[in-house]
Amino acid sequence: MTAHTMRVTLTVRDLTEADLPGLAWSGSPLHVANMARQLARARAGAMDYLVVVTATGTSVAKGGVDYETHPGAGSITEVAVRGELQSLGIGTFLVATMEERMRSRGLSRAELDVEENNPRARALYERLGYVAYDRALESWDQEGPDGSPYRYETMCTLMRKELAGR
Numbered sequence: 597m598t599a600h601t602m603r604v605t606l607t608v609r610d611l612t613e614a615d616l617p618g619l620a621w622s623g624s625p626l627h628v629a630n631m632a633r634q635l636a637r638a639r640a641g642a643m644d645y646l647v648v649v650t651a652t653g654t655s656v657a658k659g660g661v662d663y664e665t666h667p668g669a670g671s672i673t674e675v676a677v678r679g680e681l682q683s684l685g686i687g688t689f690l691v692a693t694m695e696e697r698m699r700s701r702g703l704s705r706a707e708l709d710v711e712e713n714n715p716r717a718r719a720l721y722e723r724l725g726y727v728a729y730d731r732a733l734e735s736w737d738q739e740g741p742d743g744s745p746y747r748y749e750t751m752c753t754l755m756r757k758e759l760a761g762r
C-alpha cells in the first residue's frame with residue numbers, strides 16, 4: 597500500500613463570537629459561557645483571545661494571553677488543543693504566537709500556571725523555555741457530569757519566561 601501525504605494550513609487569529617459554538621469541544625457549557633465573558637475582556641484590550649483554525653474555519657486549538665493578571669507581563673491561560681490533534685506541534689505554534697502578541701505590546705515576560713497533575717503540559721512549557729518559580733493553590737468553578745456546579749481546587753506550578761527581543 598502506498599501512503600500519500602498532504603500539508604494542511606492552520607491559522608492563528610483573534611477569536612470571535614462566531615467561533616464560540618464550534619469551541620464546545622474545549623469544555624463544558626460553563627466554560628463556553630466563560631469564554632463569552634473573556635471575549636468581552638479581549639475587546640476591551642485586557643487580553644488577546646486566540647483560536648487556531650483550518651481553512652474552513654474549524655477550530656483546532658484556542659488560548660488566551662491575559663494582560664491584567666501580572667502587570668507588565670502576559671499570562672498564558674486556557675490553552676487547549678482538540679484531543680485528536682494533540683502532539684502535532686499545534687500547542688507549540690499557538691504559544692509562539694501568544695509570545696509574539698506579548699512582544700508586540702512591548703512586554704518581555706510571559707507567565708503561566710500549570711496544574712501539578714498535568715506533567716505533559718508542564719514538559720511542553722519547559723521545552724519552550726518556561727521555568728518554574730513557585731506553586732499556588734488555585735480554584736475555579738466547574739460543572740459535574742450532571743451539570744451541577746462545584747468549586748475545583750488544584751495545586752499549580754507557576755512558570756515564567758523572559759522573552760528575547762525581536
Ligand SMILES: CC(C)(COP(=O)(O)OP(=O)(O)OC[C@H]1O[C@@H](n2cnc3c(N)ncnc32)[C@H](O)[C@@H]1OP(=O)(O)O)[C@@H](O)C(=O)NCCC(=O)NCCS
Binds near residue numbers: 674710717719
Ligand atoms: C497541553 C497541550 C495544550 C499541548 O498541545 P499539543 O498541541 O499537544 O502540543 P505540541 O504538539 O506542540 O507538543 C506536545 C508534544 O508533541 C510533540 N511534537 C511537537 N511537534 C511535533 C511534530 N511536528 N511532530 C510530532 N510530534 C511533535 C512534542 O515533542 C510533545 O511531545 P509529547 O506528546 O510527549 O507531549 C494539549 O495537550 C492540550 O490541550 N491538553 C489538554 C488541555 C491542557 O492540558 N491544557 C494546558 C493547560 S496549562
